[in-house]
Amino acid sequence: MRGVSNKPFNLNPVLAHLVLDNNLSLSLCMKMEKLKLILVLFFAACYTSLSITDGLLANGDFEKGPKASELKGSLVTGQNAIPNWTISGMVEYIKSGQKQGDMVLVVPEGTHAVRLGNEASIKQKIQLVKGMFYSLTFSAARTCAQEEKLNVSVLPTNEKSDWGVFPIQTMYGSNGWDSYACGFRADYPLLEIVIHNPGMEEDPACGPLIDSVALKLLNPPKRTRENLLKNGNFEEGPYVSPKESWGVLIPPHIEDAHSPLPGWMVESLKAVKYIDSDHFSVPEGKRAIELVAGKESAIAQVVRTTIGKVYDLTFVVGDANNSCEGSMGVEAFAGKDTVQVQYQSKGKGGFVRGKLRFKAVSTRTRIRFLSTFYTMKNDNSGSLCGPVIDDVKLLGVRYPNAL
Numbered sequence: 001m002r003g004v005s006n007k008p009f010n011l012n013p014v015l016a017h018l019v020l021d022n023n024l025s026l027s028l029c030m031k032m033e034k035l036k037l038i039l040v041l042f043f044a045a046c047y048t049s050l051s052i053t054d055g056l057l058a059n060g061d062f063e064k065g066p067k068a069s070e071l072k073g074s075l076v077t078g079q080n081a082i083p084n085w086t087i088s089g090m091v092e093y094i095k096s097g098q099k100q101g102d103m104v105l106v107v108p109e110g111t112h113a114v115r116l117g118n119e120a121s122i123k124q125k126i127q128l129v130k131g132m133f134y135s136l137t138f139s140a141a142r143t144c145a146q147e148e149k150l151n152v153s154v155l156p157t158n159e160k161s162d163w164g165v166f167p168i169q170t171m172y173g174s175n176g177w178d179s180y181a182c183g184f185r186a187d188y189p190l191l192e193i194v195i196h197n198p199g200m201e202e203d204p205a206c207g208p209l210i211d212s213v214a215l216k217l218l219n220p221p222k223r224t225r226e227n228l229l230k231n232g233n234f235e236e237g238p239y240v241s242p243k244e245s246w247g248v249l250i251p252p253h254i255e256d257a258h259s260p261l262p263g264w265m266v267e268s269l270k271a272v273k274y275i276d277s278d279h280f281s282v283p284e285g286k287r288a289i290e291l292v293a294g295k296e297s298a299i300a301q302v303v304r305t306t307i308g309k310v311y312d313l314t315f316v317v318g319d320a321n322n323s324c325e326g327s328m329g330v331e332a333f334a335g336k337d338t339v340q341v342q343y344q345s346k347g348k349g350g351f352v353r354g355k356l357r358f359k360a361v362s363t364r365t366r367i368r369f370l371s372t373f374y375t376m377k378n379d380n381s382g383s384l385c386g387p388v389i390d391d392v393k394l395l396g397v398r399y400p401n402a403l
Helices: 012-051
Strands: 086-088 091-095 112-116 121-127 133-141 149-155 163-167 177-185 190-196 209-218 248-250 272-276 287-290 298-304 310-319 325-334 337-346 350-359 364-371 388-396
Touching (some): 112 121, 163 177, 190 209, 310 325, 310 364, 325 350, 337 350
Antiparallel strands (some): 091 112, 112 209, 149 190, 248 272, 325 364
C-alpha cells in the first residue's frame, strides 16, 4: 500500500525520550521536595529562634514602667500599664530606695520591681516550642514579717496541677533577696505565665517584691558510657542572671519530669541552691549544687542498675567561697548503702572527693545526697549555707575483686 513503509518502526528514540522526560521529572520532583524540606527547616529554625530566649522575659526586669497618669503614688491603676504585662489586684511599682516605714526597699537588679498585694497577680503571654521543657526564674523578697507565698502557673497545660507554690518565708540571700526556679513542659505554643500572691495579710500593702523574671530552654540530658547518671555535673539547669550573685533556689518536692534541674529531684523540706562559677567556687565546670539546709536539703536521681552488679558512685564535696565555714558533711546513698564524707571548710573554696561502692539489689537504684549539718554564713547575715556537690558519676565496676 502506498505511503506505508515496510521498515519496522524503531521505538528506541521514543522510549529514550520518555525515559529522559521521566528522569527530568523525577529529578525536578526530588529538587522540589528538597526545597520544601529546606523551607520547612528554615521556617522551623526561624520559629524556634523567635520562640526561644534564654534570658529575661520582655520587660522582665520591670525597668519600663507605667505612665505617670497610670500611677497613684506607687499603686498601678491600669491593667496594662506596665509594658508587656497584665496585672490584677493591688500591684505597686517600686523604685529602689523607696521606704516602707523604717525599711528601705532594695531592688536586686536595675532600679525597679513590682510588689504584689493580697490576691494580686502579674502575667505575660509567651510563644514557646510545643513539647519542649523550660525553666522559669524570678527573684523575690519579703516586705513583711508574716509568712509569704507565691503561686506560679503556666497556662494552659495538660497537667493535673497547673501551679506551684513557692514559700518565701526562709530567706537564704544575705541581702534579703532570693531567686527561685521552676520547670515546665510547653503543652501549647502560646502560654501565659502567671505570678500570683495568694496571701491575705492584715496590711493589704504587704506582699512580696518581684523582679528579674527570666526563661531558659532546658535540653534533656542523656546517660552516657562515662556516666550512668543524667546531668551529673549539673551543667544543665535554670537561668542564672549574670548580675545576681546569690544563686538560684530550686524549691522542695520538685518532680524529675518537670525539674528545672534536669535529671534530678529535690525531695526534701527545704530548697537546694544552684550556683555558678562567676559568683561562687565551683569544683568542676560552671555549675554546681549547694545543699543549704542540712538534712532538709536533698537531691536524688533514680538510675537503672543490674541486680548483683557492682557500681562506683564518685562525687565532689566542697564549699562555695561564700563565707560558709566550719565542719561540713555530705551523706551519699545508693539504695540502702551509704557513705559520709567530711569536709572542713574555711569558706574560701576547696573540695575533697568521695566514693561509694555498692552492689545493686534492684533494677532501679535511688542515688541521693543530703547535708549532715546545718551551717550559717560567717558574715553576720544569719543566712543558711552548706556543702557544694559536683561532678557526680556512676559507673559499673568490671572487676570488683581486682586489687
